[in-house]
Amino acid sequence: MDTRSRDPRPAGSMEAGSMEYVGRVPAPPLDLFIDDIYCLTGVPRHHRMNVPPMPSAHLFINLGEPAHLWDSDPSVPSAVFPDGWFMGTWTRRFLYEYPARVRLVGVHFKPWGISPFIDMPASELRNRWAPVDAVWRRSLDRIRNQVGDTVSAAETLRVLEEELRSRLAEGSSRGLDLVRHTGRRLEASHGAIPVAALADAAGVSGNHLSEQFKCHVGVTPKRVARIYRFARLILSVDAQRPVDWSELAHTAGYFDRAHFTREFKDFTGHTPTEYLDLRRRFPADRGFPPDNGPMPAD
Structure with a gap:
């Protein structure tokens, strides 16, 4: 996965x-x-x-x-x-x-x-x-x-x-080109660029950008940004060392600790403390992509 x-x-x-x-x-x-x-x-x-x-x-x-x-x-x-x-x-x-x-x-x-x-x-x-x-x-x-x-x-x-x-479809629609360009900016920034800034830079309205993302990605650019932000955080956890969740959350762009904790639980099924305990019990194998984010559920 x-x-x-x-x-x-x-x-x-x-x-x-x-x-x-x-x-x-x-x-x-x-x-x-x-x-x-x-x-x-x-x-x-x-x-x-x-x-x-x-x-x-x-x-x-x-x-x-x-x-x-x-x-x-x-x-x-x-x-x-x-x-x-x-x-x-x-x-x-x-x-x-x-x-x-x-x-x-x-x-x-x-x-x-x-x-x-x-x-x-x-x-x-x-x-x-x-x-x-x-x-x-x-x-x-x-x-x-x-x-x-x-x-x-x-x-x-x-x-x-x-x-x-x-x-691979020959040629791409203008909508896909727009989504690919703005999506790459979200990727490079780990979701840190505001969607309004992406729309302004692309010369389109926020609503138009969202509709194109729904068509070509399935979700809005705001949702994609949230997922990139979470991915940056979860993959930055080093379970072999003490973890400062507040610092990691701030670096990833979370400025509300309660929001971070709630989203972490929604995305993983665990609190940050529970997740860290699992990661220490079941450490990821370095360089093996399928083990970098998912956790054992059995």
């Missing part, structure tokens, strides 16, 4: 326990829309993970046993995916259960990056997961057949990259 605050992720192979993550940034122009493509294989240390919102959308192609997902909203039914699924931008946490043995291929889209690959508004995937074939009509079997017997991670990633390249 994607868990970082959009800092460039090194290519190569990284291991955590008996899990292996092999990922790389795709070649241009895909890199304008995608942070990385990757293979994840092995036996997980923890089977159920509590995943906070992160500035990303996702594609997962499951080559192994079914995966199980739960929304933190108890009114939403859980889902089991034997094949593959898309996920849009999430504004709340969800739970993901690995199968006993993992073999999947994935894409971490930038928040605006999923838009040119799907024939629907990104808002239809906000806080949702959807089977791949519901988005890419009758294509999953073909993709799985191409990579299903491939032993080499490099070859698997090549096949996935070619599939993505073939589906």
